[in-house]
Amino acid sequence: MDLIRFKQSDLPMKDLEILGLAAEGQLKLKHNDLQALLSGRRTSLLQLQNLRAENIKIKAMDAKISLTTGENGVTDLLIHPVYRKPATPDFLDDHEAALLEKGEVANLQKLVKDGKGNKQELLVEYDPETHEFVVSDSEKILAPDMVNGEFLTPAQKEKYRKGKEVEVADHTKFSYSAVDGKGIRSDKVALIASVLIDGGLSYVAYKGLNALFNKKRDPAEAEKLSPGYHQVVADMEAENPVPDNSHIRFDARRRVFR
Incomplete structure (x- = not known):
């Protein structure tokens, strides 16, 4: 997110x-x-x-x-x-690099040590457009607290930060990707994610999402959004009409948008 x-x-x-x-x-x-x-x-x-x-x-x-x-x-x-040949990070072996370059896996998790000797978990992806390995610090990946009005469990947040697919109760599936243009992929064309900040929820409406890595989706099914998604949209529009893709501060205690 x-x-x-x-x-x-x-x-x-x-x-x-x-x-x-x-x-x-x-x-x-x-x-x-x-x-x-x-x-x-x-x-x-x-x-x-x-x-x-x-x-x-x-x-x-x-x-x-x-x-x-x-x-x-x-x-x-x-x-x-756009590089002619990707520069392979030292912590990837030839087999791991080939898996990413050939698109056989979406990402790899690597445990390394930083400059101070502390363990650091990295999420490694490959950008086929620039021929570059893209590395993210898993701990710094912000996982949403809610998707389509449903709270994520700690286990689901951890899966998200590791670049794995997450499925919520309304059957919407999604995953994090630093390579994707919107930073998130899904089996649906849209979803609403939110994160709790200072006692309020900040909502982000994602539209035109790309499919999950190496997975085809039925266009008609991808367009069918859950009742939870539509309820969040209705609540947002009823309280404070805003343009698409805006970020909204929400007072969780008063249950009103501001």
Whole structure:
């Protein structure tokens, strides 16, 4: 689940303008790419212009971009180009790397030691568009507290953080993916996730979701959303009509949106 991590005012506009992704203070990004950026995820493949690196100038190149917070607290832009050959992390053996590259598995969990000797569980995926291994710290993956109005158990949250499929009582299945454009996949085209923050629930409505990894879905069945999903939508619209994909603060004690 991805809540908004960056404000639009934090975007490095000068860098975006240099790359041809903004002009005169106006972004040239699609809505989904902007949402991905602000949520701390990667955009889809974009054509970047005027790249410079070590005295090399590249007129145009396809790449994904993301944001990070630098040591000085300033928001920095990261560029993820299309590599000719993936750089395999040291903690993956050739067989594991091949499984990911060939798309035989969605991800792998690896237990490693960080720079201080502490154990760290990593979730490793492969991005076939950029030919890159994408590594996430499992502990930092935010699992939703509720999906379609149903609370997740601690075991379900743990499965989500490990990149495994989770199924809730209404039979909606979903899984986390740092490679996917929306950060989550499902057997349904839409779902509503929420996380408890400061005594309130912050809702995120996901629409146009991709299917679960290497699994086909029946279009008609994928469009059939549960009563729980529709009830949450109805409650949201009744209390405070908002555009799609917005994030809503909810006062859990008063049961009203604000």
